Protein backbone atom coordinates (compact mmCIF):
# COMPACT_ATOMS: atom_id res chain seq x y z
CA UNK A 1 0.00 0.00 0.00
CA UNK A 2 2.73 2.44 1.05
CA UNK A 3 6.29 2.15 -0.18
CA UNK A 4 9.28 4.30 0.61
CA UNK A 5 12.39 3.68 -1.44
CA UNK A 6 15.74 5.13 -0.35
CA UNK A 7 14.23 8.29 1.03
CA UNK A 8 16.62 10.98 2.23
CA UNK A 9 15.24 14.13 3.81
CA UNK A 10 16.14 16.94 6.19
CA UNK A 11 15.91 20.57 7.09
CA UNK A 12 18.13 23.00 5.26
CA UNK A 13 21.64 21.62 5.24
CA UNK A 14 20.80 19.12 7.99
CA UNK A 15 19.90 15.56 7.01
CA UNK A 16 17.46 13.87 9.40
CA UNK A 17 16.69 10.73 7.35
CA UNK A 18 19.22 8.69 5.41
CA UNK A 19 18.23 6.28 2.67
CA UNK A 20 15.11 4.96 4.36
CA UNK A 21 13.08 2.19 2.73
CA UNK A 22 9.87 1.04 4.33
CA UNK A 23 6.66 -0.77 3.38
CA UNK A 24 3.21 -0.89 4.84
CA UNK A 25 0.72 -3.41 3.43
CA UNK A 26 -3.03 -2.75 3.35
CA UNK A 27 -4.67 -3.68 6.64
CA UNK A 28 -1.40 -3.78 8.51
CA UNK A 29 -0.42 -1.87 11.63
CA UNK A 30 3.24 -0.90 11.62
CA UNK A 31 5.26 0.94 14.24
CA UNK A 32 8.39 3.04 13.94
CA UNK A 33 10.27 3.40 17.21
CA UNK A 34 13.52 5.01 18.12
CA UNK A 35 15.16 7.43 20.52
CA UNK A 36 14.49 11.17 20.57
CA UNK A 37 15.72 12.94 17.50
CA UNK A 38 15.95 9.73 15.48
CA UNK A 39 13.87 11.24 12.69
CA UNK A 40 10.52 9.56 13.35
CA UNK A 41 8.51 12.75 13.04
CA UNK A 42 10.49 13.70 9.97
CA UNK A 43 9.61 10.35 8.41
CA UNK A 44 5.88 10.95 8.90
CA UNK A 45 6.22 14.50 7.61
CA UNK A 46 7.80 13.21 4.42
CA UNK A 47 4.99 10.71 3.92
CA UNK A 48 2.25 13.30 4.50
CA UNK A 49 3.89 15.83 2.22
CA UNK A 50 4.74 18.42 4.86
CA UNK A 51 8.35 18.29 3.73
CA UNK A 52 9.66 17.09 0.39
CA UNK A 53 12.26 14.31 0.34
CA UNK A 54 15.65 15.23 -1.03
CA UNK A 55 16.01 11.87 -2.75
CA UNK A 56 14.10 8.64 -3.07
CA UNK A 57 10.56 7.69 -3.99
CA UNK A 58 7.24 7.54 -2.21
CA UNK A 59 4.38 5.46 -3.61
CA UNK A 60 0.90 4.99 -2.25
CA UNK A 61 -1.51 2.49 -3.79
CA UNK A 62 0.54 2.53 -6.95
CA UNK A 63 0.54 6.33 -7.34
CA UNK A 64 3.74 8.28 -6.91
CA UNK A 65 3.44 10.86 -4.17
CA UNK A 66 7.08 11.91 -4.14
CA UNK A 67 7.26 15.61 -3.35
CA UNK A 68 3.48 16.09 -3.50
CA UNK A 69 2.20 18.78 -1.11
CA UNK A 70 0.18 17.90 2.00
CA UNK A 71 -3.22 18.88 0.65
CA UNK A 72 -2.77 16.45 -2.25
CA UNK A 73 -1.55 13.63 -0.06
CA UNK A 74 -4.66 13.91 2.13
CA UNK A 75 -6.80 13.66 -0.97
CA UNK A 76 -5.04 10.40 -1.83
CA UNK A 77 -6.20 8.85 1.44
CA UNK A 78 -3.40 9.43 3.92
CA UNK A 79 -4.29 11.23 7.15
CA UNK A 80 -1.62 12.56 9.46
CA UNK A 81 -2.19 13.04 13.18
CA UNK A 82 0.72 15.37 13.86
CA UNK A 83 2.94 15.27 16.92
CA UNK A 84 1.62 17.12 19.96
CA UNK A 85 -2.16 16.96 19.26
CA UNK A 86 -2.48 19.79 16.86
CA UNK A 87 -6.16 20.45 17.26
CA UNK A 88 -7.75 23.84 16.64
CA UNK A 89 -8.11 24.96 20.27
CA UNK A 90 -10.51 27.86 19.75
CA UNK A 91 -12.94 25.88 17.59
CA UNK A 92 -15.52 23.56 19.09
CA UNK A 93 -15.09 19.80 18.95
CA UNK A 94 -17.74 19.63 16.22
CA UNK A 95 -16.00 22.31 14.16
CA UNK A 96 -12.67 20.55 14.53
CA UNK A 97 -14.25 17.42 13.11
CA UNK A 98 -15.86 19.44 10.35
CA UNK A 99 -12.45 20.81 9.40
CA UNK A 100 -11.23 17.22 9.17
CA UNK A 101 -13.75 16.72 6.38
CA UNK A 102 -12.46 19.79 4.58
CA UNK A 103 -11.84 18.15 1.22
CA UNK A 104 -14.75 17.84 -1.16
CA UNK A 105 -14.95 14.04 -1.18
CA UNK A 106 -14.81 13.96 2.59
CA UNK A 107 -17.40 16.72 2.91
CA UNK A 108 -19.90 14.69 0.93
CA UNK A 109 -19.60 11.81 3.36
CA UNK A 110 -19.53 14.12 6.37
CA UNK A 111 -22.60 12.80 8.20
CA UNK A 112 -21.57 9.19 7.85
CA UNK A 113 -17.98 9.86 8.90
CA UNK A 114 -19.18 11.80 11.91
CA UNK A 115 -21.32 8.89 13.00
CA UNK A 116 -18.37 6.52 12.73
CA UNK A 117 -16.11 8.84 14.70
CA UNK A 118 -18.70 9.32 17.41
CA UNK A 119 -19.20 5.55 17.61
CA UNK A 120 -15.48 5.10 18.12
CA UNK A 121 -15.10 8.04 20.52
CA UNK A 122 -18.44 8.58 22.31
CA UNK A 123 -16.83 11.20 24.53
CA UNK A 124 -16.39 13.48 21.51
CA UNK A 125 -20.10 13.33 20.90
CA UNK A 126 -20.79 14.37 24.49
CA UNK A 127 -18.33 17.23 24.20
CA UNK A 128 -19.20 18.34 20.72
CA UNK A 129 -20.14 21.90 21.65
CA UNK A 130 -17.16 22.44 23.89
CA UNK A 131 -14.08 24.39 22.84
CA UNK A 132 -11.45 21.87 21.84
CA UNK A 133 -8.80 23.65 23.90
CA UNK A 134 -10.75 22.88 27.06
CA UNK A 135 -10.66 19.10 26.56
CA UNK A 136 -8.35 16.94 28.63
CA UNK A 137 -5.13 15.74 27.04
CA UNK A 138 -6.53 12.32 26.27
CA UNK A 139 -9.71 13.75 24.79
CA UNK A 140 -7.68 16.12 22.65
CA UNK A 141 -5.73 13.19 21.30
CA UNK A 142 -8.97 11.36 20.50
CA UNK A 143 -10.18 14.47 18.75
CA UNK A 144 -6.96 14.64 16.74
CA UNK A 145 -7.46 11.02 15.66
CA UNK A 146 -11.17 11.56 15.03
CA UNK A 147 -10.43 14.61 12.90
CA UNK A 148 -7.97 12.62 10.84
CA UNK A 149 -10.58 9.90 10.25
CA UNK A 150 -13.02 12.54 9.00
CA UNK A 151 -10.95 12.89 5.83
CA UNK A 152 -11.87 9.28 4.99
CA UNK A 153 -8.31 7.98 4.85
CA UNK A 154 -7.17 4.45 4.20
CA UNK A 155 -3.81 4.99 5.88
CA UNK A 156 -3.54 6.82 9.21
CA UNK A 157 -0.20 8.20 10.41
CA UNK A 158 -0.02 8.62 14.18
CA UNK A 159 2.85 10.58 15.71
CA UNK A 160 3.37 9.73 19.39
CA UNK A 161 -0.29 9.68 20.37
CA UNK A 162 0.58 8.74 23.96
CA UNK A 163 2.87 11.73 24.47
CA UNK A 164 2.14 13.53 27.74
CA UNK A 165 -0.70 11.23 28.81
CA UNK A 166 -1.10 9.55 32.19
CA UNK A 167 -0.38 5.78 32.11
CA UNK A 168 -4.06 4.84 32.51
CA UNK A 169 -4.98 7.12 29.63
CA UNK A 170 -2.22 5.62 27.50
CA UNK A 171 -3.76 2.18 27.91
CA UNK A 172 -7.21 3.48 27.02
CA UNK A 173 -5.87 5.30 24.01
CA UNK A 174 -4.11 2.19 22.73
CA UNK A 175 -7.36 0.28 23.14
CA UNK A 176 -9.10 2.88 21.04
CA UNK A 177 -6.39 2.77 18.40
CA UNK A 178 -6.82 -1.00 18.30
CA UNK A 179 -10.51 -0.44 17.57
CA UNK A 180 -9.68 2.08 14.86
CA UNK A 181 -7.53 -0.63 13.37
CA UNK A 182 -10.33 -3.18 13.52
CA UNK A 183 -12.47 -0.77 11.54
CA UNK A 184 -10.18 -1.52 8.63
CA UNK A 185 -7.78 1.41 8.66
CA UNK A 186 -4.14 0.77 7.93
CA UNK A 187 -1.93 2.31 10.57
CA UNK A 188 1.63 3.61 10.71
CA UNK A 189 2.42 4.68 14.23
CA UNK A 190 5.44 6.36 15.78
CA UNK A 191 5.83 5.72 19.51
CA UNK A 192 8.20 6.04 22.42
CA UNK A 193 6.03 3.69 24.40
CA UNK A 194 7.64 0.66 22.80
CA UNK A 195 6.28 -2.06 25.04
CA UNK A 196 2.67 -0.96 24.53
CA UNK A 197 2.94 -0.31 20.85
CA UNK A 198 4.45 -3.73 20.15
CA UNK A 199 1.25 -5.30 21.49
CA UNK A 200 -0.72 -3.25 19.01
CA UNK A 201 1.16 -3.65 15.73
CA UNK A 202 2.09 -6.47 13.39
CA UNK A 203 5.55 -5.22 12.51
CA UNK A 204 7.97 -2.59 13.72
CA UNK A 205 10.99 -0.67 12.46
CA UNK A 206 13.76 0.70 14.61
CA UNK A 207 15.01 4.11 13.50
CA UNK A 208 18.25 5.45 14.89
CA UNK A 209 19.94 8.72 14.00
CA UNK A 210 18.14 8.81 10.67
CA UNK A 211 18.92 5.20 9.69
CA UNK A 212 16.60 2.20 9.80
CA UNK A 213 18.43 -0.31 11.98
CA UNK A 214 16.06 -3.19 12.51
CA UNK A 215 12.78 -4.47 11.19
CA UNK A 216 10.62 -7.42 12.08
CA UNK A 217 7.37 -8.92 13.24
CA UNK A 218 6.34 -7.51 16.55
CA UNK A 219 6.21 -10.80 18.41
CA UNK A 220 9.48 -11.98 16.91
CA UNK A 221 11.49 -8.98 18.02
CA UNK A 222 13.58 -9.81 21.05
CA UNK A 223 11.64 -7.48 23.22
CA UNK A 224 14.25 -6.63 25.79
CA UNK A 225 16.90 -5.94 23.24
CA UNK A 226 14.60 -3.96 20.99
CA UNK A 227 13.17 -1.86 23.76
CA UNK A 228 16.59 -1.09 25.14
CA UNK A 229 17.79 0.01 21.74
CA UNK A 230 14.72 2.10 21.09
CA UNK A 231 15.29 4.04 24.26
CA UNK A 232 19.02 4.26 24.44
CA UNK A 233 19.87 4.10 20.78
CA UNK A 234 22.90 1.84 21.19
CA UNK B 235 -33.42 39.84 14.20
CA UNK B 236 -36.10 41.74 12.28
CA UNK B 237 -35.67 44.66 14.67
CA UNK B 238 -32.01 44.64 13.65
CA UNK B 239 -33.01 44.61 9.99
CA UNK B 240 -35.28 47.58 10.49
CA UNK B 241 -32.52 49.42 12.34
CA UNK B 242 -30.09 48.82 9.51
CA UNK B 243 -32.71 49.96 6.98
CA UNK B 244 -33.37 53.18 8.87
CA UNK B 245 -29.66 53.89 9.22
CA UNK B 246 -29.04 53.32 5.52
CA UNK B 247 -31.98 55.51 4.54
CA UNK B 248 -30.67 58.25 6.83
CA UNK B 249 -27.20 58.00 5.28
CA UNK B 250 -28.61 58.15 1.76
CA UNK B 251 -30.90 61.07 2.59
CA UNK B 252 -28.32 63.01 4.62
CA UNK B 253 -27.16 65.29 1.77
CA UNK B 254 -30.71 66.64 1.45
CA UNK B 255 -31.04 67.56 5.08
CA UNK B 256 -30.44 71.29 5.64
CA UNK B 257 -27.38 71.66 7.84
CA UNK B 258 -26.46 75.27 7.33
CA UNK B 259 -22.83 76.21 7.70
CA UNK B 260 -21.82 72.86 9.13
CA UNK B 261 -22.58 71.04 5.90
CA UNK B 262 -19.09 70.95 4.41
CA UNK B 263 -17.54 69.93 7.69
CA UNK B 264 -20.04 67.16 8.42
CA UNK B 265 -19.63 65.69 4.96
CA UNK B 266 -15.90 65.89 5.28
CA UNK B 267 -15.96 63.89 8.50
CA UNK B 268 -18.43 61.34 7.13
CA UNK B 269 -16.42 60.78 3.97
CA UNK B 270 -13.32 60.21 6.05
CA UNK B 271 -15.17 57.72 8.21
CA UNK B 272 -16.49 55.76 5.22
CA UNK B 273 -13.16 55.60 3.42
CA UNK B 274 -11.08 54.72 6.47
CA UNK B 275 -13.68 52.19 7.64
CA UNK B 276 -13.41 50.55 4.25
CA UNK B 277 -9.63 50.47 4.62
CA UNK B 278 -9.92 49.17 8.18
CA UNK B 279 -12.27 46.43 6.99
CA UNK B 280 -9.79 45.50 4.28
CA UNK B 281 -7.04 45.24 6.88
CA UNK B 282 -9.24 43.14 9.17
CA UNK B 283 -9.80 40.58 6.40
CA UNK B 284 -6.26 39.49 7.21
CA UNK B 285 -6.08 40.57 10.82
CA UNK B 286 -8.98 38.44 11.94
CA UNK B 287 -7.14 35.34 10.78
CA UNK B 288 -3.99 36.15 12.68
CA UNK B 289 -2.21 37.80 9.75
CA UNK B 290 -1.54 41.04 11.57
CA UNK B 291 -0.03 43.43 9.06
CA UNK B 292 1.71 46.51 10.39
CA UNK B 293 2.47 47.79 6.92
CA UNK B 294 -0.79 48.33 5.11
CA UNK B 295 0.43 51.84 4.38
CA UNK B 296 2.50 50.20 1.65
CA UNK B 297 -0.63 49.19 -0.26
CA UNK B 298 -2.38 52.44 0.49
CA UNK B 299 0.56 54.46 -0.79
CA UNK B 300 1.19 52.29 -3.81
CA UNK B 301 -2.45 52.66 -4.86
CA UNK B 302 -2.71 56.39 -4.25
CA UNK B 303 0.65 57.32 -5.81
CA UNK B 304 0.23 55.10 -8.85
CA UNK B 305 -3.05 56.70 -9.92
CA UNK B 306 -1.92 60.21 -9.02
CA UNK B 307 1.38 59.94 -10.89
CA UNK B 308 -0.25 58.38 -13.93
CA UNK B 309 -2.79 61.20 -14.01
CA UNK B 310 -0.36 64.03 -13.33
CA UNK B 311 2.34 62.98 -15.76
CA UNK B 312 0.51 61.00 -18.44
CA UNK B 313 -3.05 62.25 -18.13
CA UNK B 314 -4.31 58.69 -17.60
CA UNK B 315 -7.77 58.73 -16.06
CA UNK B 316 -7.78 57.47 -12.45
CA UNK B 317 -10.25 54.80 -13.52
CA UNK B 318 -7.56 53.13 -15.60
CA UNK B 319 -4.88 54.27 -13.18
CA UNK B 320 -6.71 52.39 -10.46
CA UNK B 321 -6.58 49.26 -12.59
CA UNK B 322 -2.82 49.59 -12.95
CA UNK B 323 -2.53 50.31 -9.23
CA UNK B 324 -4.55 47.23 -8.33
CA UNK B 325 -2.32 45.02 -10.46
CA UNK B 326 0.82 46.50 -8.90
CA UNK B 327 -0.59 46.14 -5.39
CA UNK B 328 -1.57 42.53 -6.01
CA UNK B 329 1.97 41.88 -7.22
CA UNK B 330 3.46 43.48 -4.11
CA UNK B 331 1.09 41.46 -1.92
CA UNK B 332 2.25 38.23 -3.54
CA UNK B 333 5.89 39.26 -3.18
CA UNK B 334 5.30 39.74 0.55
CA UNK B 335 2.92 36.84 1.19
CA UNK B 336 4.58 34.06 -0.77
CA UNK B 337 7.93 33.96 1.02
CA UNK B 338 6.25 34.60 4.37
CA UNK B 339 3.98 31.64 3.81
CA UNK B 340 6.67 29.35 2.44
CA UNK B 341 9.04 29.98 5.33
CA UNK B 342 6.27 30.09 7.94
CA UNK B 343 6.89 33.70 8.90
CA UNK B 344 3.89 34.16 11.18
CA UNK B 345 2.76 36.12 14.21
CA UNK B 346 5.13 38.81 15.40
CA UNK B 347 7.62 38.08 12.67
CA UNK B 348 5.00 38.63 10.00
CA UNK B 349 4.15 41.93 11.69
CA UNK B 350 7.78 43.00 11.56
CA UNK B 351 8.21 42.05 7.91
CA UNK B 352 5.13 44.03 6.91
CA UNK B 353 6.24 46.95 9.06
CA UNK B 354 9.46 47.04 7.09
CA UNK B 355 7.61 46.83 3.77
CA UNK B 356 5.48 49.82 4.76
CA UNK B 357 8.57 51.84 5.59
CA UNK B 358 10.35 50.84 2.40
CA UNK B 359 7.44 52.13 0.33
CA UNK B 360 7.42 55.40 2.27
CA UNK B 361 11.16 55.84 1.84
CA UNK B 362 10.94 55.05 -1.86
CA UNK B 363 8.29 57.72 -2.27
CA UNK B 364 10.50 60.23 -0.49
CA UNK B 365 13.57 59.20 -2.45
CA UNK B 366 11.90 59.56 -5.84
CA UNK B 367 11.31 63.22 -5.16
CA UNK B 368 11.49 64.33 -8.81
CA UNK B 369 8.30 62.43 -9.48
CA UNK B 370 6.59 62.23 -6.14
CA UNK B 371 7.48 65.57 -4.60
CA UNK B 372 9.25 63.76 -1.80
CA UNK B 373 8.08 64.43 1.70
CA UNK B 374 6.24 67.56 0.60
CA UNK B 375 3.71 65.43 -1.17
CA UNK B 376 2.02 65.94 -4.49
CA UNK B 377 -1.13 67.74 -5.49
CA UNK B 378 -3.43 65.89 -7.87
CA UNK B 379 -3.34 67.97 -11.07
CA UNK B 380 -6.64 69.89 -11.22
CA UNK B 381 -8.82 69.16 -14.21
CA UNK B 382 -10.24 72.68 -14.09
CA UNK B 383 -13.87 71.75 -13.85
CA UNK B 384 -16.01 68.90 -12.52
CA UNK B 385 -14.89 65.88 -14.45
CA UNK B 386 -15.82 62.23 -14.32
CA UNK B 387 -12.70 61.35 -16.30
CA UNK B 388 -10.47 63.04 -13.74
CA UNK B 389 -12.73 61.97 -10.84
CA UNK B 390 -12.75 65.54 -9.55
CA UNK B 391 -15.87 67.25 -8.25
CA UNK B 392 -16.40 70.50 -6.41
CA UNK B 393 -19.51 69.21 -4.65
CA UNK B 394 -18.63 67.04 -1.65
CA UNK B 395 -21.92 65.20 -2.06
CA UNK B 396 -20.54 63.28 -5.03
CA UNK B 397 -17.68 62.00 -2.92
CA UNK B 398 -20.06 61.36 -0.08
CA UNK B 399 -22.12 58.97 -2.17
CA UNK B 400 -19.04 57.39 -3.68
CA UNK B 401 -17.60 56.82 -0.21
CA UNK B 402 -20.90 55.39 0.99
CA UNK B 403 -20.94 52.91 -1.91
CA UNK B 404 -17.31 52.00 -1.27
CA UNK B 405 -18.04 51.36 2.38
CA UNK B 406 -21.04 49.18 1.51
CA UNK B 407 -18.87 47.30 -0.98
CA UNK B 408 -16.39 46.61 1.78
CA UNK B 409 -19.13 45.22 4.03
CA UNK B 410 -20.36 43.03 1.20
CA UNK B 411 -16.89 41.57 0.60
CA UNK B 412 -16.54 40.91 4.32
CA UNK B 413 -19.90 39.19 4.36
CA UNK B 414 -18.96 37.00 1.40
CA UNK B 415 -15.68 35.96 3.00
CA UNK B 416 -17.51 35.33 6.25
CA UNK B 417 -19.89 32.90 4.57
CA UNK B 418 -17.32 31.07 2.52
CA UNK B 419 -15.32 27.90 2.97
CA UNK B 420 -12.30 30.20 2.86
CA UNK B 421 -13.25 31.51 6.25
CA UNK B 422 -13.10 28.09 7.91
CA UNK B 423 -9.86 27.39 6.09
CA UNK B 424 -8.36 30.69 7.16
CA UNK B 425 -9.51 30.25 10.74
CA UNK B 426 -7.89 26.84 10.83
CA UNK B 427 -4.69 28.29 9.38
CA UNK B 428 -4.77 31.10 11.91
CA UNK B 429 -5.00 28.61 14.74
CA UNK B 430 -2.44 26.10 13.62
CA UNK B 431 -0.84 25.91 10.20
CA UNK B 432 0.47 22.38 10.59
CA UNK B 433 -2.91 21.08 11.62
CA UNK B 434 -4.56 22.99 8.79
CA UNK B 435 -2.20 21.44 6.27
CA UNK B 436 -2.83 18.02 7.77
CA UNK B 437 -6.55 18.19 6.97
CA UNK B 438 -5.84 19.09 3.37
CA UNK B 439 -5.96 22.89 3.38
CA UNK B 440 -3.74 24.52 0.79
CA UNK B 441 -2.19 26.89 3.32
CA UNK B 442 -0.03 28.95 0.98
CA UNK B 443 -2.79 29.51 -1.53
CA UNK B 444 -5.26 30.78 1.06
CA UNK B 445 -2.75 33.05 2.73
CA UNK B 446 -1.73 34.61 -0.55
CA UNK B 447 -5.34 34.97 -1.68
CA UNK B 448 -6.49 36.73 1.48
CA UNK B 449 -3.42 38.97 1.48
CA UNK B 450 -4.00 39.98 -2.13
CA UNK B 451 -7.67 40.68 -1.46
CA UNK B 452 -6.87 42.76 1.60
CA UNK B 453 -4.06 44.65 -0.15
CA UNK B 454 -6.07 45.40 -3.27
CA UNK B 455 -9.03 46.75 -1.30
CA UNK B 456 -6.65 48.84 0.78
CA UNK B 457 -5.15 50.27 -2.40
CA UNK B 458 -8.62 51.12 -3.67
CA UNK B 459 -9.25 52.91 -0.37
CA UNK B 460 -6.02 54.84 -0.81
CA UNK B 461 -6.99 55.83 -4.32
CA UNK B 462 -10.40 57.01 -3.15
CA UNK B 463 -8.85 59.04 -0.38
CA UNK B 464 -6.30 60.63 -2.70
CA UNK B 465 -8.98 61.56 -5.22
CA UNK B 466 -11.06 63.15 -2.50
CA UNK B 467 -8.27 65.10 -0.77
CA UNK B 468 -6.61 65.78 -4.16
CA UNK B 469 -3.24 65.57 -2.48
CA UNK B 470 -0.92 62.69 -1.63
CA UNK B 471 1.71 62.69 1.06
CA UNK B 472 4.09 59.90 2.09
CA UNK B 473 3.29 60.34 5.77
CA UNK B 474 -0.49 60.21 5.48
CA UNK B 475 -0.53 57.40 2.89
CA UNK B 476 2.48 55.21 3.65
CA UNK B 477 4.80 54.19 6.42
CA UNK B 478 4.38 53.28 10.05
CA UNK B 479 2.11 56.14 11.12
CA UNK B 480 -0.85 55.42 8.91
CA UNK B 481 -0.31 51.66 9.08
CA UNK B 482 -0.64 51.72 12.83
CA UNK B 483 -3.57 54.10 12.76
CA UNK B 484 -5.50 51.56 10.68
CA UNK B 485 -4.65 48.83 13.19
CA UNK B 486 -5.62 51.06 16.16
CA UNK B 487 -9.04 51.80 14.75
CA UNK B 488 -9.81 48.18 13.92
CA UNK B 489 -8.62 46.80 17.24
CA UNK B 490 -10.64 49.46 19.00
CA UNK B 491 -13.83 48.57 17.17
CA UNK B 492 -13.21 44.85 16.97
CA UNK B 493 -11.81 42.93 14.04
CA UNK B 494 -14.04 39.87 14.22
CA UNK B 495 -17.34 41.64 13.61
CA UNK B 496 -18.72 43.08 10.39
CA UNK B 497 -19.17 46.60 11.80
CA UNK B 498 -16.20 46.50 14.14
CA UNK B 499 -13.80 48.37 11.85
CA UNK B 500 -16.48 50.97 11.10
CA UNK B 501 -17.24 51.61 14.76
CA UNK B 502 -13.54 51.81 15.59
CA UNK B 503 -12.79 54.16 12.72
CA UNK B 504 -15.73 56.41 13.52
CA UNK B 505 -14.61 56.60 17.14
CA UNK B 506 -10.99 57.39 16.35
CA UNK B 507 -11.93 60.04 13.79
CA UNK B 508 -14.48 61.55 16.16
CA UNK B 509 -11.92 61.50 18.94
CA UNK B 510 -9.33 63.18 16.76
CA UNK B 511 -11.84 65.87 15.80
CA UNK B 512 -12.89 66.48 19.39
CA UNK B 513 -9.31 66.71 20.55
CA UNK B 514 -8.53 69.07 17.73
CA UNK B 515 -11.42 71.32 18.69
CA UNK B 516 -10.77 71.12 22.43
CA UNK B 517 -7.01 71.42 22.52
CA UNK B 518 -6.47 73.22 19.23
CA UNK B 519 -3.16 72.57 17.56
CA UNK B 520 -1.12 73.29 20.67
CA UNK B 521 -1.23 69.67 21.77
CA UNK B 522 -0.34 68.00 18.53
CA UNK B 523 0.63 64.66 20.03
CA UNK B 524 -2.40 64.46 22.30
CA UNK B 525 -4.59 62.38 19.98
CA UNK B 526 -1.85 59.80 19.42
CA UNK B 527 -1.17 59.56 23.15
CA UNK B 528 -4.80 58.96 23.93
CA UNK B 529 -5.09 56.40 21.12
CA UNK B 530 -2.10 54.61 22.50
CA UNK B 531 -3.49 54.47 26.02
CA UNK B 532 -6.91 53.38 24.78
CA UNK B 533 -5.33 50.69 22.68
CA UNK B 534 -3.51 49.21 25.67
CA UNK B 535 -6.69 49.26 27.74
CA UNK B 536 -8.62 47.62 24.93
CA UNK B 537 -6.21 44.86 24.15
CA UNK B 538 -6.18 43.90 27.80
CA UNK B 539 -9.85 44.28 28.73
CA UNK B 540 -11.85 44.07 25.51
CA UNK B 541 -9.93 41.90 23.07
CA UNK B 542 -12.88 41.69 20.69
CA UNK B 543 -13.22 45.48 20.60
CA UNK B 544 -16.04 47.83 21.58
CA UNK B 545 -18.49 46.71 18.96
CA UNK B 546 -17.53 43.04 19.20
CA UNK B 547 -17.95 43.02 22.98
CA UNK B 548 -21.30 44.79 22.94
CA UNK B 549 -22.55 42.43 20.28
CA UNK B 550 -21.39 39.36 22.18
CA UNK B 551 -23.10 40.71 25.26
CA UNK B 552 -26.38 41.20 23.41
CA UNK B 553 -26.14 37.77 21.84
CA UNK B 554 -25.47 36.01 25.07
CA UNK B 555 -28.32 37.57 26.97
CA UNK B 556 -31.34 35.83 25.42
CA UNK B 557 -29.99 32.38 26.23
CA UNK B 558 -29.22 33.45 29.80
CA UNK B 559 -26.79 30.68 30.54
CA UNK B 560 -26.98 29.16 33.98
CA UNK B 561 -23.93 29.77 36.12
CA UNK B 562 -21.56 26.95 36.95
CA UNK B 563 -23.43 23.66 37.34
CA UNK B 564 -22.79 23.47 41.08
CA UNK B 565 -26.40 22.83 41.97
CA UNK B 566 -26.78 19.86 39.64
Ligand SMILES: Nc1ncnc2c1ncn2[C@@H]1O[C@H](COP(=O)(O)OP(=O)(O)OP(=O)(O)O)[C@@H](O)[C@H]1O
Nearest residue numbers: 011014016034035036037038039040041042043083
Ligand atom coordinates in the same frame (compact mmCIF):
# COMPACT_ATOMS: atom_id res chain seq x y z
N1 LIG C 1 11.94 22.10 11.71
C1 LIG C 1 13.18 21.61 11.91
N2 LIG C 1 14.26 22.32 11.51
C2 LIG C 1 15.51 21.84 11.69
N3 LIG C 1 15.79 20.67 12.25
C3 LIG C 1 14.77 19.90 12.66
C4 LIG C 1 13.41 20.33 12.51
N4 LIG C 1 12.60 19.38 13.01
C5 LIG C 1 13.42 18.41 13.45
N5 LIG C 1 14.72 18.71 13.23
C6 LIG C 1 15.88 17.87 13.56
O1 LIG C 1 15.76 16.66 12.85
C7 LIG C 1 16.14 15.57 13.67
C8 LIG C 1 15.01 14.55 13.71
O2 LIG C 1 13.89 15.17 14.32
P1 LIG C 1 12.50 14.44 14.49
O3 LIG C 1 11.57 15.43 15.03
O4 LIG C 1 12.15 13.77 13.21
O5 LIG C 1 12.85 13.35 15.58
P2 LIG C 1 11.89 12.38 16.36
O6 LIG C 1 12.41 11.02 16.16
O7 LIG C 1 10.48 12.62 15.99
O8 LIG C 1 12.14 12.84 17.86
P3 LIG C 1 11.12 12.84 19.09
O9 LIG C 1 11.05 11.44 19.58
O10 LIG C 1 11.79 13.72 20.09
O11 LIG C 1 9.82 13.37 18.61
C9 LIG C 1 16.47 16.14 15.03
O12 LIG C 1 17.88 16.19 15.14
C10 LIG C 1 15.90 17.50 15.03
O13 LIG C 1 16.69 18.39 15.76
Ligand SMILES: [Mg+2]
Nearest residue numbers: 040041042083
Ligand atom coordinates in the same frame (compact mmCIF):
# COMPACT_ATOMS: atom_id res chain seq x y z
MG1 LIG D 1 8.84 13.28 16.99
